Amino acid sequence: MWSNLPFDVLANIFSFLSPDSLARARSTCKYWHLCSKTCYSFNLNNQQPWFLALPIRNHKPCFYAHNPDLNNWYELSLEFLPVPVRAVSPIGSLLLLKISHSTTLQLAICNPFSRQFRYLPQLNISRTNPAVGVVVLNQGVQFPSFRIYVAGGMSEAAQGGATYEPTTEMYDSEVDEWQIVGSMPVEFAVRLTVWTPNESVRIGNVLYWITSARVYSVIGCDVSTNTWKEISVPMAERLGFATLVGRDGVLGLVGGISGGNSCVWEMEEGDIWGLKNKVPSELGWKLLGGNSNSNNKRNWESTKCVGNDEAICLYRDLGSGMVVWRKVRDEEGSEWEWNWVEGCGCIKGKKVHNCSIRGILIHPTLASSIF
Missing domain, CATH: 2.120.10.80 (Kelch-type beta propeller)
Structure with missing residues (x-):
C-alpha cells in the first residue's frame, strides 16, 4: 500500500514526521527520498521542541540534540x-x-x-x-x-x-x-x-x-x-541565576533563590511579578547533584535555563540531566508538568565527553530554505 500512495499524499504524511524519522524514511527508496525532499514543513502543533546542546569551548565541531518525543540524544556535526x-x-x-x-x-x-x-x-x-x-x-x-x-x-x-x-x-x-x-x-x-x-x-x-x-x-x-x-526583579539580591522566558505572550522569569527553591514568576499588570510555580524539591536536588536529606544549602549559580511557549529547561552541563517544565496536550486541552530528562552520557553505546553547553529550544527541520 505504501509504495502505491500518490506523491502529494505521501508528502503530507511525511510533513508530520520529526527530522530523525524523516531521515530514516529518506533512506527507504528513491521514491521516498524524492518525496521527502519536497516536504517543507511538519505540524508544529504536534511536535515538541528539541533541546540543542551546543558546547561552549574546547570541543570538536558538533552539537547534541534531544528529541523529547522519543527521549533520544543525537550527535550532529557542525563541520x-x-x-x-x-x-x-x-x-x-x-x-x-x-x-x-x-x-x-x-x-x-x-x-x-x-x-x-x-x-x-x-x-x-x-x-x-x-x-x-x-x-x-x-x-x-x-x-x-x-x-x-x-x-x-x-x-x-x-x-x-x-x-x-x-x-x-x-x-x-x-x-x-x-x-x-x-x-x-x-x-x-x-x-x-x-x-x-x-x-x-x-x-x-x-x-x-x-x-x-x-x-x-x-x-x-x-x-x-x-x-x-x-x-x-523579584528577590534580585538573593538569586543565584535568573533567566527571562516567554510563556503564551507573557513575560516570565526563572530564578534560583540561594539556599532555597528555583521559581517561575510571570509579569502581571503594572509590571508586577507574580509567583507562578516552583521546581519540585526532589528535582532541584537531583539537578544540583545533592541530597534532599542533607543540611547543605542549594547553590544555583551554576544553573542555566532556556524556555519558550512550550517548555522551560533548567540544566548545568551536557551530562548532568535537566529539569523540564513542559506543556502536555491531550484531548481536554493542555497543562504543564515537571519532568526529569537524563543527560547525554552516551550515544549508540559510545561515551560522550561531558562539557559546558549553551541550550537552545527549536523545532528542527530537514527542509531546504532560501535565506
Missing part, C-alpha cells in the same frame, strides 16, 4: 560551518549565530539539520558585545520573516578611543539590510554591553533583556516607539 560560532537565538527552525573569532559583532544564520549557512550583512556601526534581540513577524512557520535588533556595544569614537554606542540598529530579513532606528540612554547602553547576555525575550512590541549589574534587573525596549524602561 559544515566555515568559522567558529556561538548560538544567539532560534528563529523559527533556524539558528541565529555570532561569529566567535570576530572582535566586533558579525551575525549569521544556519539550519544545523540541513547544513545550510549564510552570513548576514555587516552592521552600519561596528560594535563589540552589544545586546541582540529577535522579533519574528510570522510565528508558527519554519522559516519566518524576522527582524534583529542590536543595542549598545562598544564602538570606536572619531578621536580614536572606544566608547559606548547609545544607538539601536535593526536588520529586516525582507530587505536584507541594517538601518539605525533610534537612540537609547547611555546608562542602558553600558549595562547591556557589560552585564547582559546576548539573548532576549520578545513580548508584543517589547524586547526584554536581563542584566546582572550589582543585582538582577530587566531592561525593556518598545521597538515600535523606541521607548526604554527598567523593571525590578
